[in-house]
Amino acid sequence: GPLAWALIVWRCSLVFSSLDKLVSVLIHLLP
Secondary structure (H helix, E strand, O other), X not given: OHHHHHHHHHHHXXXXXXXXXXXXXXXXXXX
């Protein structure tokens, strides 16, 4: 149902946002 889709989308966005933070941290750490 729509609730399951909302949960999937929310988890995907959560993963993407944490990946985004990780990438930005790596970019800042690299010389």
